[in-house]
Amino acid sequence: GFKPEAFSNITTYAESSVGLSLIKADGQIVPRDGLGHAVNFRIRYNVHGDAGQWVAIDNAFITFQLAAPNPPTRLTVQLLRDRVDVITDVVKVDWVKDLTSPGDGIEIYVTDYLGKKHTVYSSNGSETEARIENVSRFVVQDTGPAVAQPYTFSIVATNLSAKSAETMASAPxxxxxxxxxxxxxxxDEVAGTAVDVNYATLKANVFADVMSALGSLPAEGQSIVDALVLKVKDVVRLGGSVDLQDFGVVTAKWTKERLARNPSTGAPVVVPAYRSLGFSPSIGFKTGTRNGTILTDAQAKALP
Incomplete structure (x- = not known):
């Protein structure tokens, strides 16, 4: 059943101005164990002996917060194995718990040389040492050689409600x-045959090959390559396809109309069909690339 509890009104002007009332229990309602407890209340106003109606508050969730534990009295760290390429580092950590209020567990942090703190170990057990692997994973160098950097370790004691102050290792x-x-x-990169060619270089190379074969060609002959590329684009943009012998087919592809959802509202919407681009390499192009040579389609088909 219900039992009476003394409460004090701690409502300030800020709360009362928005229609809120704050009250504080004068005694302890639930055990001070840091756990949550479901409690049923009945509350009524009593102003100068004029009592109001009881108002039920069912299943109010109340936690009596524990005081923070005392921090561990000492933290010692030792580098058992440094990182060597993909072989990760291993650090041994030892700590001494406070005898008076040690808490229920511990958390160990490392602060990297950029000043960012990371949780690297936590436990609610009784152990007082641990091995932590791969501490240096938090900051990655873009290029070698690998450089040793300082990492600072710290530890706190924990309970269900709070954490203690930090205890630092004596040195990073x-x-x-x-x-x-x-x-x-x-x-191909090892052999030195892999070359990245931009459009301008490609045109110049084609022009040089044509000049070598024909002996002469006006400078504006390079525009032939532009005309070819633009023609392919023009055909495909109108929904057609271009079959380039011994190279492949450049074609327009249409998606199907589909249902989706508006990412903002979640309402169903219809995504209309739209044109996209596709390229299917010919058998000569695919086989020649795989074999590292230039093949026509006929040559590729003739291979065993």
């Missing part, structure tokens, strides 16, 4: 940084 650890992985070169 210098740990070798991780370096961004670089994809190994392809066989």
């Amino acid at each position: 650890l210098n740990i070798t940084s991780k370096v961004k992985e670089v994809a190994p070169p392809t066989p």
Whole structure:
């Protein structure tokens, strides 16, 4: 059943001006264990002996916050293994709990050399040491060689309600940084045959090949390449396709009308069909690229 509890009115002008009333229990309602408790209330006003009607408040969730525990008295860190390329670092951490109010658990942080703090270990167990791996993962160098940087360790004690102040390790650890992985070169890059060519260079190369074959050509002959490219674009933009012998088919493709949802409102909307671009390489182009040579379609089909 219900039992009486003494409350004090702590409503200020700020709350009363918006129609709120604040009250504070003068005694302890739930156990001070840091856990949540469901409590049923009945509240009524009593102004100078004029009592109002009882108002029920069911299943009010109340937590009596625990006081913060005392911080661990000591934190010691030791670098057992430094990072070497993809082999990660390992750090041993030892701590001593406070004897009076140790809390229920601990959290260990590392602050990198850029000043950012990261949680690297947490536990509600009774252990007083741990091994933490890959501390240097938080900051990655773009290029080598890898450089050792300082990392500062700290620890707090925790309970269900709060955390203690931090206890710092006596000195930072210098740990070798991780370096961004670089994809190994392809066989073509190793051989030096892989070349990236822009449009201007491509036109100049084609013009040089034509000059070598014909002996002479006006300078404006390079516009032939422009005309070819523009013609392909013109055909495809109108929904057609261009079949380039021994190269492939450049074609316009239409999507299907589909249902979707407006990302802002969630309302269903119809996404109309639209034209997109497709390219299907010919068998000669595909096989020649795979074999590292130039093949016509007929030559590719004749291969065993």
